[in-house]
Amino acid sequence: MSRTFHLRLALLLGLSLAGVPLAETHASQESVTSESLARREIEKLIRESGATVSLAFRALDGTQELFLNADARFEDPNALRIPVMIAVYHAAHAHAIRLDDPVRPRGSPGTPMAATIGELCEAMIVENSDPATNLLLERFTLAGIRDEIRSIGADGMDIGAAFPNNEKNHTSSRALLILLWKLATDRVVNPDASKEMVGLLARSTLHTSAPPAPPSNPSPAAGPVLLHDAVIIYGARSFVIVIQVQGLKDYPTSAELIAEISSALAKAM
Numbered sequence: 001m002s003r004t005f006h007l008r009l010a011l012l013l014g015l016s017l018a019g020v021p022l023a024e025t026h027a028s029q030e031s032v033t034s035e036s037l038a039r040r041e042i043e044k045l046i047r048e049s050g051a052t053v054s055l056a057f058r059a060l061d062g063t064q065e066l067f068l069n070a071d072a073r074f075e076d077p078n079a080l081r082i083p084v085m086i087a088v089y090h091a092a093h094a095h096a097i098r099l100d101d102p103v104r105p106r107g108s109p110g111t112p113m114a115a116t117i118g119e120l121c122e123a124m125i126v127e128n129s130d131p132a133t134n135l136l137l138e139r140f141t142l143a144g145i146r147d148e149i150r151s152i153g154a155d156g157m158d159i160g161a162a163f164p165n166n167e168k169n170h171t172s173s174r175a176l177l178i179l180l181w182k183l184a185t186d187r188v189v190n191p192d193a194s195k196e197m198v199g200l201l202a203r204s205t206l207h208t209s210a211p212p213a214p215p216s217n218p219s220p221a222a223g224p225v226l227l228h229d230a231v232i233i234y235g236a237r238s239f240v241i242v243i244q245v246q247g248l249k250d251y252p253t254s255a256e257l258i259a260e261i262s263s264a265l266a267k268a269m
Contacts, residue, residue, distance in 0.1 A: 036066040038268035042261050049257050052247045056177035057265050060238040070174040074244055075166035079176050080159055081124050087140045087148045088121045089193045103135050125200040130163040154178045173242040181240045184232045227254040237266045
């Protein structure tokens with residue numbers, strides 16, 4: 001059995017790389033995307049490491065991207081909460097709901113009101129709450145969330161059941177990148193809503209400037225590490241990267257490979 005370190009949704013603000021001028025973070029509608037010049041270096045890093053890597057990368061200005069094995073599926077509930085959040089903000093913008101509307105579980109009319117839609121959305125994202133996520137799934141329906149995913153163009157992401165359910169809920173690196181890139185470039189619902197949603201992600205308990213710490217005493221029999229990372233970088237070089245590394249023997253080796261790939265992509269911008 002593999003040891004899995006779940007995806008972190010981190011937003012690294014003001015990252016600066018030596019010798020690199022600050023770049024514009026908003027994507028131009030006129031930009032033409034080309035493949036990153038770091039492809040060969042990254043393929044060499046992956047080949048020499050022996051890892052299996054899924055990678056999706058795009059500069060925030062839309063000028064560079066790179067996809068390697070990016071349609072491979074993986075399961076992570078924290079990534080899959082994002083389209084639920086988007087559905088909430090989309091409905092609020094359309095005046096179909098208000099964020100202060102109360103939510104009550106279906107079939108329990110006598111249950112005291114516990115939270116509003118806005119409070120549940122915050123708990124879902126900031127606290128990574130499955131109960132809050134499932135109440136919102138009841139309110140907006142699985143079909144409605146899937147329609148939201150399709151409307152954004154994040155093919156490869158699907159939510160087919162209440163949380164947690166790793167068999168019916170999955171995403172790909174490419175699909176998650178599309179969601180994060182559109183949020184980071186103010187393209188989801190409207191610019192104000194995109195900024196609010198990015199702010200919620202930044203407040204998540206998963207928000208950290210470094211990958212999460214591994215278990216203090218991992219079992220040798222646990223098997224190879226599976227490590228996900230999804231990051232929006234604002235700063236000297238602004239980009240989104242979603243990466244999954246599996247098959248390496250330990251956490252530090254996997255984290256080092258992610259750092260080397262991220263560095264190569266940034267330097268090639």
